Amino acid sequence: MSLADFIGLSEFLVGVPFAPPLPQVDALDPKLAQVFLDQLTTWSLEGPFMDQLLATWNGIASEPVAERTAAVNRLIMADPNLGPLARQIILAWYTGFHPWAAGQQPTPDAANYEGALVWTLARAHPMAVPLSFGYWNTAPAGIES
Amino acid sequence: MSKQPDCDVVIVGAGVAGSILAWKLGSQGVKVIVLEAGPGKQDGDARDAYVDNFKVGGTPYPLRPAALKNVDLFTTSTNYYQEQPPQRPNQGPIGASKDVNDPDDPYGEYNVISTDVVRKGDWFQTNYERQAGGATWHWLGNAIRLLPNDFRLRSEYDPRPPDGARAYDWPISYDDLEPWYGAAENTIGVSGVNTMENLGVTRSTPYPMPPIPQSYSDLEMQSAIGGGAFRDRWTNEDYPLDVSPTPQGRNSVRGYSGRPRCLGSSSCIPICPIQAKYDATQHVQMAQKTGNVEFRVQSVAYKVMSDINQSGTPVVGVCYRRWESDSFGNIRSTEHTVTGKVYVLASHAVENVKLLLNSPSGSITVANESDQVGRNLADHPVSLVYALTDKPAYGYRGPISTSGVESVRDGSFRKHRGAFRMEIGNDGWSWPLGDPYTTPANLVNDGLWGAELAAAVSNKLTRQLRIGALAEPLPNDRYRVTLSGRRDALGIPLPQLTYGVDVYAQRSLSASVAASVQIFSRMIAKPVVQYNYMEFLDSNGSILTDTFRNGAEGTPNIFVREGWAGAGHVMGTHRMGTDPATSVVDGNQKSHGNRNLYLLGSGSWPSYATANPTLTIAALALRTAEAIRAQLTQ
Numbered sequence: 001m002s003l004a005d006f007i008g009l010s011e012f013l014v015g016v017p018f019a020p021p022l023p024q025v026d027a028l029d030p031k032l033a034q035v036f037l038d039q040l041t042t043w044s045l046e047g048p049f050m051d052q053l054l055a056t057w058n059g060i061a062s063e064p065v066a067e068r069t070a071a072v073n074r075l076i077m078a079d080p081n082l083g084p085l086a087r088q089i090i091l092a093w094y095t096g097f098h099p100w101a102a103g104q105q106p107t108p109d110a111a112n113y114e115g116a117l118v119w120t121l122a123r124a125h126p127m128a129v130p131l132s133f134g135y136w137n138t139a140p141a142g143i144e145s
Numbered sequence: 146m147s148k149q150p151d152c153d154v155v156i157v158g159a160g161v162a163g164s165i166l167a168w169k170l171g172s173q174g175v176k177v178i179v180l181e182a183g184p185g186k187q188d189g190d191a192r193d194a195y196v197d198n199f200k201v202g203g204t205p206y207p208l209r210p211a212a213l214k215n216v217d218l219f220t221t222s223t224n225y226y227q228e229q230p231p232q233r234p235n236q237g238p239i240g241a242s243k244d245v246n247d248p249d250d251p252y253g254e255y256n257v258i259s260t261d262v263v264r265k266g267d268w269f270q271t272n273y274e275r276q277a278g279g280a281t282w283h284w285l286g287n288a289i290r291l292l293p294n295d296f297r298l299r300s301e302y303d304p305r306p307p308d309g310a311r312a313y314d315w316p317i318s319y320d321d322l323e324p325w326y327g328a329a330e331n332t333i334g335v336s337g338v339n340t341m342e343n344l345g346v347t348r349s350t351p352y353p354m355p356p357i358p359q360s361y362s363d364l365e366m367q368s369a370i371g372g373g374a375f376r377d378r379w380t381n382e383d384y385p386l387d388v389s390p391t392p393q394g395r396n397s398v399r400g401y402s403g404r405p406r407c408l409g410s411s412s413c414i415p416i417c418p419i420q421a422k423y424d425a426t427q428h429v430q431m432a433q434k435t436g437n438v439e440f441r442v443q444s445v446a447y448k449v450m451s452d453i454n455q456s457g458t459p460v461v462g463v464c465y466r467r468w469e470s471d472s473f474g475n476i477r478s479t480e481h482t483v484t485g486k487v488y489v490l491a492s493h494a495v496e497n498v499k500l501l502l503n504s505p506s507g508s509i510t511v512a513n514e515s516d517q518v519g520r521n522l523a524d525h526p527v528s529l530v531y532a533l534t535d536k537p538a539y540g541y542r543g544p545i546s547t548s549g550v551e552s553v554r555d556g557s558f559r560k561h562r563g564a565f566r567m568e569i570g571n572d573g574w575s576w577p578l579g580d581p582y583t584t585p586a587n588l589v590n591d592g593l594w595g596a597e598l599a600a601a602v603s604n605k606l607t608r609q610l611r612i613g614a615l616a617e618p619l620p621n622d623r624y625r626v627t628l629s630g631r632r633d634a635l636g637i638p639l640p641q642l643t644y645g646v647d648v649y650a651q652r653s654l655s656a657s658v659a660a661s662v663q664i665f666s667r668m669i670a671k672p673v674v675q676y677n678y679m680e681f682l683d684s685n686g687s688i689l690t691d692t693f694r695n696g697a698e699g700t701p702n703i704f705v706r707e708g709w710a711g712a713g714h715v716m717g718t719h720r721m722g723t724d725p726a727t728s729v730v731d732g733n734q735k736s737h738g739n740r741n742l743y744l745l746g747s748g749s750w751p752s753y754a755t756a757n758p759t760l761t762i763a764a765l766a767l768r769t770a771e772a773i774r775a776q777l778t779q
Contacts, residue, residue, distance in 0.1 A: 015599035128410035136543025
């Protein structure tokens with residue numbers, strides 16, 4: 001099971017690198033990738049399928065984008081085991097959170113929360129992280145109001 | 146033989162009312178003992194723990210309601226001491242069926258709320274906290290004065306809705322309270338500017354700090370409204386929809402009250418991580434520094450003792466249980482009594498009542514000659530309308546709310562329906578939908594992934610905006626706090642709540658939805674409204690919403706959340722008045738029936754208006770401090 005495969009699959013699933021006019025995100029954080037890989041493998045009900053998922057990805061990763069997209073839809077998203085796990089990977093990156101096995105929860109990790117893509121895509125920042133007085137009075141930096 | 150009392154003044158509860166009172170009296174040399182039911186930890190570690198465990202209301206992380214409480218004494222899922230609001234079962238549309246008193250009917254006019262809130266259904270969607278600092282650990286920070294007409298609703302408008310509810314005037318006027326409002330704003334530290342002159346709000350002192358800047362979306366909304374007005378359908382009168390800065394207990398100046406300036410953490414609730422927002426732990430510490438105030442934490446008052454054989458039925462002591470827990474969570478408690486010359490209950494509108502109803506006094510319970518103790522339980526039911534605006538709103542940035550619409554808080558319509566106040570959120574759809582987490586999950590469940598998902602998430606999150614409107618109810622003596630047959634871990638009866646939303650407030654909610662839809666329709670070229678509840682049965686209240694409902698087809702971009710939300714404003718359970726037959730306390734919050742007992746907090750409010758209550762609670766506490774001081778020096 002390769003971290004590089006997990007990062008490659010994750011980036012393709014979440015749409016990174018973001019294309020303009022979305023805010024710039026060129027790559028996913030490898031440290032956070034390791035956290036999500038470990039947490040999902042350990043805690044997700046579909047965690048046992050992680051090896052199969054990454055092996056499937058490894059087999060299609062070098063395809064041209066159009067073929068790769070079709071293959072992800074056919075081999076991963078439509079699969080009853082791999083599809084749910086892929087969607088959990090997406091939500092992990094977007095929100096820092098994904099559905100855990102019933103009754104089991106890992107300790108909340110601030111890195112998950114602060115690294116969630118929703119903050120970037122909302123042109124905002126992680127809540128509970130102080131910035132500066134009055135910034136909210138104008139459009140986010142880099143955006144013409 | 147009379148034993149020397151333990152102190153001059155006994156205060157039960159170290160929330161905003163109790164701690165401000167303790168500080169004020171302590172600074173004047175009065176010896177005070179404060180009993181606090183919960184823990185008293187108020188340092189940076191406690192603050193960090195709170196933030197780490199709660200983040201914000203919409204966080205995906207598991208909420209741990211007992212995070213700050215080292216035992217699960219007050220925070221089980223089936224009592225009222227939980228920080229997390231009770232689970233929300235199916236909630237009835239406003240104005241639906243009228244199966245009064247059927248606790249198993251979620252659509253009844255009102256539900257009997259037992260301690261088993263999940264099974265019985267819950268319409269009382271408000272909570273409070275039992276720890277030093279009280280509910281200011283999670284308040285929003287809005288510090289808004291009541292309006293002059295809020296104190297005289299009956300004499301000014303005398304509404305007579307079909308459910309028989311009647312308004313009840315305060316025994317004091319705005320002018321009586323005005324100096325104390327100024328004092329409260331100064332000691333809390335309020336940033337603001339007076340935008341309510343045309344509603345009769347006069348000021349003898351300036352705000353101590355300039356206003357918090359309005360948000361980008363506030364300004365966009367104001368620009369889109371372009372001077373438009375809301376037409377009230379009860380009177381056909383127009384009310385300007387001005388988006389004005391909200392006065393708030395949040396620093397716009399570095400160092401005021403020793404607090405930093407707001408840095409826009411966008412996480413005011415449950416608590417500001419840097420304490421730019423006021424909370425009552427500030428006055429707990431100020432009270433301690435006077436050297437005259439002793440806080441006894443983890444000390445749960447359960448009985449007020451009075452002497453019916455003495456003139457004026459004085460209170461002669463408060464019984465309490467001091468609790469501790471061992472490392473295994475086992476509870477041990479010890480019995481104590483504290484005595485003073487004057488007694489003050491400042492433990493919130495529910496806990497004050499619980500304590501009084503558990504305190505026999507001859508053939509009745511303490512302070513209950515009027516049978517009004519516990520009655521007229523109220524909250525501000527909130528309508529939530531949220532939209533995807535055409536242009537980005539850029540939410541999730543800055544204090545949760547920086548602006549509101551004040552003009553709709555008063556007018557001749559109050560003869561027919563309640564007023565409302567519109568609070569404009571900077572928190573996207575966090576409150577109504579649990580975003581920014583829900584929308585991505587919904588999109589993923591719809592099958593989106595990759596670049597298409599990223600574009601959709603960005604498109605939606607940047608255009609989210611919401612208005613929450615606080616509706617005005619009338620007093621209703623059927624909505625009340627009583628004692629449950631169940632007891633907590635200390636053997637003290639739990640409170641039981643019976644609550645509902647009355648016709649006056651339902652009409653207010655209807656009008657507020659219409660006004661909110663009107664505002665959003667100015668920000669969207671082709672507005673399409675999705676109503677998630679039935680219109681009100683009252684035809685007058687539903688005219689405008691029906692106009693919008695039938696006006697357009699297509700993908701909805703304005704959404705009305707089902708029912709109503711709780712505001713966290715528990716009020717009315719020991720109301721003030723001039724007549725001892727119909728009220729519990731007088732204008733100084735002093736018990737009609739007990740010459741040395743005062744009841745503080747929003748429980749004293751005889752009517753509820755639309756302002757967040759904390760500032761008025763603080764002003765009343767300061768005013769009562771003067772009355773107590775005068776009584777002690779007689």
